[in-house]
Amino acid sequence: xxxxxxxxxxxxxxxxxxxxxxxxxxxxxxxxxxxxxxxxxxxxxxxxxxxxxxxxxxxxxxxxxxxxxxxxxxxxxxxxxxxxxxxxxxxxxxxxxxxxxxxxxxxxxxxxxxxxxxxxxxxxxxxxxxxxxxxxxxxxxxxxxxxxxxxxxxxxxxxxxxxxxxxxxxxxxxxxxxxxxxxxxxxxxxxxxxxxxxxxxxxxxxxxxxxxxxxxxxxxxxxxxxxxxxxxxxxxxxxxxxxxxxxxxxxxxxxxxxxxxxxxxxxxxxxxxxxxxxxxxxxxxxxxxxxxxxxxxxxxxxxxxxxxxxxxxxxxxxxxxxxxxxxxxxxxxxxxxxxxxxxxxxxxxxxxxxxxxxxxxxxxxxxxxxxxxxxxxxxxxxxxxxxxxxxxxxxxxxxxxxxxxxxxxxxxxxxxxxxxxxxxxxxxxxxxxxxxxxxxxx
Amino acid sequence: xxxxxxxxxxxxxxxxxxxxxxxxxxxxxxxxxxxxxxxxxxxxxxxxxxxxxxxxxxxxxxxxxxxxxxxxxxxxxxxxxxxxxxxxxxxxxxxxxxxxxxxxxxxxxxxxxxxxxxxxxxxxxxxxxxxxxxxxxxxxxxxxxxxxxxxxxxxxxxxxxxxxxxxxxxxxxxxxxxxxxxxxxxxxxxxxxxxxxxxxxxxxxxxxxxxxxxxxxxxxxxxxxxxxxxxxxxxxxxxxxxxxxxxxxxxxxxxxxxxxxxxxxxxxxxxxxxxxxxxxxxxxxxxxxxxxxxxxxxxxxxxxxxxxxxxxxxxxxxxxxxxxxxxxxxxxxxxxxxxxxxxxxxxxxxxxxxxxxxxxxxxxxxxxxxxxxxxxxxxxxxxxxxxxxxxxxxxxxxxxxxxxxxxxxxxxxxxxxxxxxxxxxxxxxxxxxxxxxxxxxxxxxxxxxxxxxxxxxxxxxxxxxxxxxxxxxxxx
Numbered sequence: 001x002x003x004x005x006x007x008x009x010x011x012x013x014x015x016x017x018x019x020x021x022x023x024x025x026x027x028x029x030x031x032x033x034x035x036x037x038x039x040x041x042x043x044x045x046x047x048x049x050x051x052x053x054x055x056x057x058x059x060x061x062x063x064x065x066x067x068x069x070x071x072x073x074x075x076x077x078x079x080x081x082x083x084x085x086x087x088x089x090x091x092x093x094x095x096x097x098x099x100x101x102x103x104x105x106x107x108x109x110x111x112x113x114x115x116x117x118x119x120x121x122x123x124x125x126x127x128x129x130x131x132x133x134x135x136x137x138x139x140x141x142x143x144x145x146x147x148x149x150x151x152x153x154x155x156x157x158x159x160x161x162x163x164x165x166x167x168x169x170x171x172x173x174x175x176x177x178x179x180x181x182x183x184x185x186x187x188x189x190x191x192x193x194x195x196x197x198x199x200x201x202x203x204x205x206x207x208x209x210x211x212x213x214x215x216x217x218x219x220x221x222x223x224x225x226x227x228x229x230x231x232x233x234x235x236x237x238x239x240x241x242x243x244x245x246x247x248x249x250x251x252x253x254x255x256x257x258x259x260x261x262x263x264x265x266x267x268x269x270x271x272x273x274x275x276x277x278x279x280x281x282x283x284x285x286x287x288x289x290x291x292x293x294x295x296x297x298x299x300x301x302x303x304x305x306x307x308x309x310x311x312x313x314x315x316x317x318x319x320x321x322x323x324x325x326x327x328x329x330x331x332x333x334x335x336x337x338x339x340x341x342x343x344x345x346x347x348x349x350x351x352x353x354x355x356x357x358x359x360x361x362x363x364x365x366x367x368x369x370x371x372x373x374x375x376x377x378x379x380x381x382x383x384x385x386x387x388x389x390x391x392x393x394x395x396x397x398x399x400x401x402x403x404x405x406x407x408x409x410x411x412x413x414x415x416x417x418x419x420x421x422x423x424x425x426x427x428x429x430x431x432x433x434x435x436x437x438x439x440x441x442x
Numbered sequence: 443x444x445x446x447x448x449x450x451x452x453x454x455x456x457x458x459x460x461x462x463x464x465x466x467x468x469x470x471x472x473x474x475x476x477x478x479x480x481x482x483x484x485x486x487x488x489x490x491x492x493x494x495x496x497x498x499x500x501x502x503x504x505x506x507x508x509x510x511x512x513x514x515x516x517x518x519x520x521x522x523x524x525x526x527x528x529x530x531x532x533x534x535x536x537x538x539x540x541x542x543x544x545x546x547x548x549x550x551x552x553x554x555x556x557x558x559x560x561x562x563x564x565x566x567x568x569x570x571x572x573x574x575x576x577x578x579x580x581x582x583x584x585x586x587x588x589x590x591x592x593x594x595x596x597x598x599x600x601x602x603x604x605x606x607x608x609x610x611x612x613x614x615x616x617x618x619x620x621x622x623x624x625x626x627x628x629x630x631x632x633x634x635x636x637x638x639x640x641x642x643x644x645x646x647x648x649x650x651x652x653x654x655x656x657x658x659x660x661x662x663x664x665x666x667x668x669x670x671x672x673x674x675x676x677x678x679x680x681x682x683x684x685x686x687x688x689x690x691x692x693x694x695x696x697x698x699x700x701x702x703x704x705x706x707x708x709x710x711x712x713x714x715x716x717x718x719x720x721x722x723x724x725x726x727x728x729x730x731x732x733x734x735x736x737x738x739x740x741x742x743x744x745x746x747x748x749x750x751x752x753x754x755x756x757x758x759x760x761x762x763x764x765x766x767x768x769x770x771x772x773x774x775x776x777x778x779x780x781x782x783x784x785x786x787x788x789x790x791x792x793x794x795x796x797x798x799x800x801x802x803x804x805x806x807x808x809x810x811x812x813x814x815x816x817x818x819x820x821x822x823x824x825x826x827x828x829x830x831x832x833x834x835x836x837x838x839x840x841x842x843x844x845x846x847x848x849x850x851x852x853x854x855x856x857x858x859x860x861x862x863x864x865x866x867x868x869x870x871x872x873x874x875x876x877x878x879x880x881x882x883x884x885x886x887x888x889x890x891x892x893x894x895x896x897x898x899x900x901x902x903x904x905x906x907x908x909x910x911x912x913x914x915x916x917x918x
Binding site for chain 1: 470471472473475476477478479480481483486488520521522540541543562583585586709711712773774775776777779780783784785834
């Protein structure tokens with residue numbers, strides 16, 4: 001329960017900090033409602049819609065209502081998928097409003113010591129430090145390779161966790177040894193005719209748990225004629241911090257990344273994780289109040305591209321033979337890649353260019369799968385409900401391969417496959433891995 | 443809170459829960475706030491309860507209870523209303539139709555579809571079109587709005603010119619009345635003169651008489667084909683004249699939409715579909731029907747537009763392109779909203795022969811009051827949407843906006859038109875209703891309302907104003 005002191009402090013912060021013009025910009029037409037997964041899944045509850053959440057934020061700012069736990073829950077249940085933004089004719093920047101509101105709530109939350117330590121552990125001590133990420137995921141790797149995982153499953157250790165996490169443990173990719181991760185060079189030369197120099201944003205999770213996918217991405221970039229630089233001092237993009245109301249920490253990370261990539265002096269900054277890129281592309285917004293950074297942030301942002309967008313731009317799919325054994329494939333959009341980066345045609349263009357594979361568009365491919373960063377951990381019930389509905393849609397495509405463009409989505413789809421008891425019959429892959437597979441297939 | 447009112451509310455809450463189950467009555471702050479508004483700017487008021495009945499019988503029982511306790515009832519679908527009809531201005535309960543969301547029957551022999559009020563309009567259209575049938579009314583909000591809301595407001599849409607509006611497709615209703623009775627009106631009948639036409643009394647009654655709990659809608663065969671053209675103008679009035687000329691040539695297109703430059707720019711800014719932003723006005727014209735006839739009509743329409751000084755006439759290359767144009771047009775209102783903090787839209791309507799003078803009058807009035815006014819709308823059926831871009835925080839300007847709209851209403855009526863073509867009277871136009879109907883006209887309506895809803899619980903504060911706005915010194 002919120003105390004009255006907390007309520008007053010939250011209300012004061014809303015008055016002082018929320019972007020009032022942006023709140024007013026919502027004219028309540030309701031065009032966002034059909035695009036909102038939580039509005040649909042809750043049986044059309046207005047407080048779980050973008051329009052409702054904005055109205056609640058405005059009411060707290062205006063002093064019409066006091067903030068309370070239900071208000072906080074309404075904001076917590078939001079996936080942050082931002083599907084409401086492209087359909088908003090008034091152009092309301094919902095994501096920014098949500099971020100601001102969550103930041104205020106987070107600062108005023110009375111957390112138990114345990115949660116505080118956990119948050120501090122994750123946000124301060126783990127994600128900003130790549131070597132610690134490597135160690136942490138290295139532990140997962142040790143756990144997997146040692147046979148401990150089998151033992152743990154047998155004795156039912158994982159049953160102690162929520163069902164979604166227990167299943168999640170089964171679908172985690174095999175993590176490479178830390179020594180392998182450490183040995184990767186920081187420069188890779190292009191193959192064929194040189195097209196561009198790119199700096200690769202490897203991502204903290206992508207570069208540990210999805211190390212293989214990052215290697216596939218490097219391979220594709222080289223084949224497309226790119227020199228690939230991997231700036232050594234890059235850090236976590238800060239998305240998890242930003243989405244969880246830890247804006248100050250996100251800003252620090254942003255500045256360090258901008259510096260790291262300035263040194264690389266590349267034509268493009270490439271990512272293969274929709275969730276990261278959507279946060280990176282708003283560095284200029286994140287640092288808008290810091291004049292000495294805004295121009296540098298703008299430079300960074302204009303160079304940013306998703307791997308699929310660059311490959312299409314360089315006509316990779318026309319100059320390389322892509323071939324797979326006969327199978328049906330479908331694509332699940334990464335919400336942030338689609339709604340914020342506005343990259344949704346390019347992955348489909350690439351997939352349709354693969355010989356032997358039949359591309360089938362999935363109904364509702366543009367709606368969230370329920371992963372939404374750490375949403376499946378903090379809101380497991382809603383996340384699983386959304387995921388199960390998603391798997392019904394996958395089923396109707398009869399796809400054997402579900403392609404994604406973001407690690408969170410990839411894990412979530414793997415989890416969905418496991419939950420739907422389709423392991424072995426259906427697989428979920430990252431688009432970079434599938435393209436490499438299609439390149440190498442005889 | 444042991445106040446008398448607090449106690450009364452507690453008792454009512456219990457009684458409502460007895461009817462609908464505890465989970466369907468809510469009075470938390472967030473819920474009440476989330477149902478305190480609709481799409482009408484500057485209207486917000488918190489209800490005491492939000493109630494979600496699961497059946498027509500529960501609706502009737504709720505109304506009976508509310509009549510007994512004189513509790514206001516505001517029925518709400520998706521809350522896309524533009525005249526504050528779903529805003530609970532006097533508190534009481536907001537009655538949600540979200541559980542009444544089933545399509546009950548598609549009758550392919552009688553060509554009807556029977557639905558509950560909470561069904562989303564577009565899902566009806568989609569379902570029947572799969573069977574090569576057609577439900578023509580298509581308000582801009584059809585992806586969001588519920589059919590119950592469309593019925594209560596007698597909503598129009600882009601196809602009104604050729605196919606009419608919601609009321610033209612309603613054959614039968616089930617209605618819950620304030621006294622707790624459930625009645626059925628009409629039937630799957632083309633001819634039916636048994637008594638007063640209650641069906642059409644309730645359609646468009648804006649929730650002031652009862653709650654529609656079921657409706658049987660008329661369907662027609664789906665038109666074989668459809669073509670879209672854009673006519674571009676550098677002279678707004680030339681666009682207005684083209685509209686009248688097309689109709690005078692005895693061609694009735696499905697859609698004949700007008701967009702002025704401000705609207706074109708705002709829409710293009712949102713939709714990025716390549717609308718020409720350097721022209722003063724666009725007509726978006728759609729014709730449907732058998733292939734040969736559509737081709738002939740479109741050819742003639744293009745010719746008429748050119749004769750009326752269209753600088754260019756473009757045919758949509760594909761169905762997708764045509765669909766994009768229609769979707770873009772549907773977004774006009776909300777897209778305009780990006781230009782200024784507050785967007786106030788009205789829908790004054792004139793006989794279609796008077797489109798050009800009305801467009802001119804709107805421009806003159808905007809100039810006179812120094813307000814920014816954009817106009818778009820269903821020019822073909824005389825239903826214009828003059829939209830004022832303003833800022834609710836600027837009270838002085840808001841005063842001028844109000845005066846400008848009053849003068850627009852006055853002008854529309856003078857030209858033989860009406861205050862509102864499709865959005866409803868609600869709270870926003872109630873003070874002006876007498877201008878259109880005269881005192882005796884409003885009195886008849888008041889008496890009808892009194893006889894059906896003697897406790898005055900149904901959507902109080904709407905349609906009937908406490909005081910009629912004083913008419914402007916009969917200017918001009």
